[in-house]
Amino acid sequence: MSEERRLPSEDRRLEVLRAIVEDYVETQEPVGSRALVERHQLGVSPATIRNDMAVLEEEGLIAQPHTSAGRVPTDKGYRLFVDRLSQVKALTSPERRAIETFLAGAVDVDDVVQRSVKVLAQLTNQVAIVQYPSLTRSTVRHVEVVALEGARVLVVVITSSGRVEQRIVELESTPSDGLLSDVRSRLMTAAVGQRLPEASLRLADVIGTFAPADRPLVTSVVTTLTHVFSDERSDERVAVGGTANLARFGRDFDTSIRPVLEALEEQVVLLKLLGEATTDPTVRIGLETGTEGLPGTAVVSSAYGSSEQALAMLGTLGPTRMDYPGTMAAVGAVARYVGRQLADG
């Protein structure tokens, strides 16, 4: 209970916890005191370990599935392990190169996202979740207004992350080419380089700079643009992959795998799982995911984007019994590469 002064025995107890987590992650089976001293150089006898285990269990860090079984880490135990007993382990250089070359082959934003999901799933052997770059967090790179046949006009926006969004607007009358190019250039000046929410405000001001006769047209175009800028649907797009890795969960489909599959089909749940933007990989274990009905699962997530501005989230979902250091490394690495990839276009 006295957390301030670290007793020698306290040190070993934590070492025991680490050993339990590592062994359990590897073997997927409750780990007993004998196996522990055999696999690790702890320098003490099983009996001593048992005493330590009793304390760890009292503190709620480990538990036994049933009386005559070994110990298993609790969510609280994993938490402590992640916070104080582990450090993100570096990826091997083949792994780094694999990520890099695989992502480099992407031809557009959709492709980047899809490839990220795949590479993340393969790297971690878990379910990978990647959110598409947020519209509201990127800036406007280009605005285009183009006459189609009749009174229809095509409005195109290109964002800093390389996404291209377009809408077709039905006008009341056919606009002249001169007016259109005028509209385009004034919209460009107002919006380019702005974040999307601010761009919406600037665009609203542009309407007033036109002659009253032209305002209906300009208003239609601006309204459309504003819709594009604040389209929540595209902000919520998420790609999922590696569902076959769910085998790593329990063997019982209905109680452990099915709810996960169901959750993975709900965008809302996915976004909640990814959580708040954080630069470094964040781990949320069990209830910390904020999602009920997914016991025994943990999420490792991170924001990706440029150094100044986070674009969106990505991460993995797996059993709490996972290789945290490795997963955090993979999530971090993929986030970095994806961010870099989307920084240029």
Add this chain to the structure above:
Amino acid sequence: MSEERRLPSEDRRLEVLRAIVEDYVETQEPVGSRALVERHQLGVSPATIRNDMAVLEEEGLIAQPHTSAGRVPTDKGYRLFVDRLSQVKALTSPERRAIETFLAGAVDVDDVVQRSVKVLAQLTNQVAIVQYPSLTRSTVRHVEVVALEGARVLVVVITSSGRVEQRIVELESTPSDGLLSDVRSRLMTAAVGQRLPEASLRLADVIGTFAPADRPLVTSVVTTLTHVFSDERSDERVAVGGTANLARFGRDFDTSIRPVLEALEEQVVLLKLLGEATTDPTVRIGLETGTEGLPGTAVVSSAYGSSEQALAMLGTLGPTRMDYPGTMAAVGAVARYVGRQLADG
């Protein structure tokens, strides 16, 4: 063996097969002779049914999992059932309305596809697969060429199915507005209304109609368009949903569910599963799916599109032990509505 003259007993045997399929689909358990006469008005005793069953088994239409169990239809049995013993059953009008209203809310092509997957999965309680409208099978509705900053040009294509594809082209020099609009109008005339493969040919001819000095520019644009028109990647896009319904498969994750999940992540496999374009819902059972490693699964698929031109495929994947008439009805209905939806845009 004499297929020509239908004996009365032959009739009853088929009736028995139908009863077996229907009961097995409903109960998921091997069906015995006694249960059969109790649940259906067959007017004969269990012993007679047993004789019929023996014949059906000899013909390879049913089988028993083990000696003391009831009978289960074989793939061949399901095949016969689908071909000769069942007819597509009409959807209830609430179901029809559900499809219609749900699809009507879609705002663009992506949305239509996503909603179709969802509605199809819910309707059938199976895994739903919907291919995005094929580019190569649609026609060109509009071509746009727009100057961006510097020597960059945005090329936009809108297809008859409402898809909008765009590319950015880097030119060697900044083109004049006049030239660009000239290019645009000639490309439009050449391509609009054509199917994409033919449009590619027509566009190639357009290059020659320009002055030699302008040809490099026109060539760049045309090349880009040709790439867009024949982009296999977008032709192969597929959406999947309802994976949680895999519960209806076996209980054993590793042997029956995992391979399916793996297959569902491979675009190539998905496209193979959907099969060749057919207007009416087609059923492929077991090996007929042409995909190994998916025993016990059947696919119901159909093309969707306008009456003249199929746009792409959609369908469901489920255990061979499925409600074929209902599934075929659902697939057919969704295909019709989606086709209609994408016919206008």
Add this chain to the structure above:
DNA sequence: ACTGGCACTTGCGCCTGGCGAGTGCCAAAG
């Protein structure tokens, strides 16, 4: 051609006992 009867097969659920892994406690030693 159909039926009732009967012997036979066999999977499944249930119980049982033995085995082994792992624990907790304790008394003794460092």
Add this chain to the structure above:
DNA sequence: CTTTGGCACTCGCCAGGCGCAAGTGCCAGT
């Protein structure tokens, strides 16, 4: 006070045995 060996105890797991129930195939009779 910590560590250790010893020991009794608790359970989950597995194999074997048993009875049950379902369902079949065959045969003799109508």
